Amino acid sequence: MTSQTTLSTQLGGATRQKKPDWMTPAAPYGMVFLLIAELIFFTVMAPETFATRASFNVVVSNSAILGLIVMALLVSLIAGEIDASLPAVLTVASLSAAALMSHLGWPLVPAVMASILVASCIGLCNGLLVVKFRVPSLITTLGTFTILTAAITGLASGRVIEAGLPKETLKLLSKPKPLGLPLTLYYLMIVAVIVWYVTEHTPLGRQWKAIGSSAPAARMAGIRSDRLKLQAFAAGGFLAGIAGTVQLFKARLGSPNVGPDLLFPGLTTAFLSAAAFRLGTYNVRGAILSIAVIQFGITGLILICAPYWMDQIFTGSALILSLAIVRVMRRSSQ
């Protein structure tokens, strides 16, 4: 008995008080400090322009749609897969809702519901391809991304759908600014809270995390990995559908151009989420913080008149550095 107790003291006892886990307590909040440092830096560098309501509004309005697509991407990432087609699904949802209203004269609510259903089905199809044929999801969904993007271009001929949309209703759904913040930000907050709740506080989310951590181990623990993966893909499609709907509200027209451009910023932000709060795990709070860090950074760089390509260098470096730091910290703690 005595030998076991001393062993435990040596293995963990001495360091336990300082380290609640395998990391220093401050590490999960490193990105919070980064955000604060960034805000101070740009406030000092561009005092007249950065710390203003106008620049804040720019950040917020850029963040909403990106944030929604990041939420959609997070679900499949947590479940150990990746659905790169989601930005294209967003466009499909937004265009199909617009087309249903414009060409077929559907009312807003059924049109939106139908387009979200379509988006969920596309997600489910991606899931089926991955689960049934065991093709790596990145490859499968890059394929569907390319197909969907081409189909959008072909069917919409590059034109926006504007005629016959209920402009007034759409305005009502996007224009108001409760407490001075755009309504789209509230949509993002509602979706983020729901995704956070499902991924971190329900058995479903924990099981997604389990299959993301090791699908074979999950299977042998009696967890149905295939079914859960299908659910994750369908949920991703559903959330991309919502993102498309909000995009429609915001633009008040169906545009074929928005979605595909979100692929890389969306993935970058989703990956970066693993460097905050729950290190090594894709998580909602980390994603929201990542959006803030990247969007304030980009806006700040514009305001201090950095060259236009600087923002991408900033985003890329932030991603690589943060994840490399997380890796190094985990290794040194082994």
Add this chain to the structure above:
Amino acid sequence: MNQNPLLSVVDLHKTLIGNHILQGINLTVAQAEIHALMGGNGAGKSTLIKCLSGYWSIDKGSIKVNGAALQLGAKQIAFVQQDLGLIQSLSVAENISLGVGYQTGSFGNIRWREMNAAAADLLAGLGHSGIDPRAEIGRLNLVQRTAVAIARATQGLKVGAKLLVLDEPTAALPSTEIGALFETLERLRATGIGMIYVSHHPSEVFRLCDRISVLREGKLIATKNTKETSEAQIVELMLGRTLQKTVKTPGQKGQQTAAPVLSLTGVCGQKIKDITLTIGKGEVVGLTGLQGSGCTELAEIIFGAQSCEAGKMVLDGQPVVFAHPAEAVAAGVGMVTEDRHGNGSFAEASLGENITATDLRRFFRNGWMTGTAEAAEVDGLVADFKVQPPHGQRRFSSFSGGNQQKAILAKWMRLNPRLLICDQPDIGVDIGSKNVIYAALRDAAAKGAAVIVISNQHDDLEAICDRVLVMRAGRIVAELSGADATEHKISLATIGTQVQVKELT
């Protein structure tokens, strides 16, 4: 040692994240000596080996090989890692050549024919001429893979190293194959090569090694000449207390109640054929056989992880067919898998998350995962199973093998399974943890569960099982119960020797 030792380690210290893991190690290995390094999990064996391999730098002290200081990349020492370190998708010859580089022709092209021939020679020299050098590693069995890893290491020796370190080379080997490995090692010893042989098993060490060093809690407790010591003394040194060898009381032996929990009739799978067996309530049944005899496949078929091609399975009177492990778990079946890292655990998740993964819904109350209830249950199990250090929120991979296995057992035991299958629960587990695990299995049986233990440790099967079933080439070939279930008879039955064994076929 009159001549210069091959390896001399003097006052070696190593601290990792604040833990003083190695505290002044002194160790010498002479030429043509097989030197056993023993110790429980967490004693510092792995850290010492990682210092020798240059993976960790040393804080204080010195390591000298043949009188010269240890240098990175100098290939002074050859290693056979516990996981063998082979690349699954490459061929035998390619794996062997990885260490020394490929032989190339005048255009930089690989000379495949020469390379394959050299690999075949090397394997033949180790007594494994049956291995095709062009075969993919993934297609070989574990015995053959171990041979390939040793062949690769000995090839490193040809380049100049005279010291070979083997980290638990028998961990995955059935006991009947160990003799062949020992023969190979003795052949190497005869050429003057010194070896460090890391093992948990005193019985192996006494068969093979010249001297034994025992590590405990980061200190080298003693180095003994094998001839001048006994197994009991070594085990006592390893544990720092006297070992309670068997966890079973004699009265339990042969206990068998009428009510069968599981009965199989004519069950067939890919490799197993016509399996018929019955396991009663409160019974611990051992299942053993050589590599490839089908024990794991049988277990996975019962658990729904592989498909049952024919036959009938009845669980507690109900005919069942499990298409997925989830159905087996729902029906009260648990399984500790053989491959702990591959499909037995979530390495990056916490120990607690590993334990509760099987039925998260229990902690889902009022639409919320209750972290406190989950943590309380984990803490209770961590205490019950003596997991060290007792911190359920730590990352699973940071625990030693024995403690990981205790946690995996806790995961199933908390569900109170009616049938618990344990596939090689003793792999990479120290003796102290093994006793905890076996005691828990007897405990589960005492509470009315039926327990199947698959193991190649026949002495352990003798100690804990009421009955032992022996498999060979996909069939159950012998059933040993009561006084017949001895280590000797089990071993004989696995290799098919005709003895006074109740043969079933």
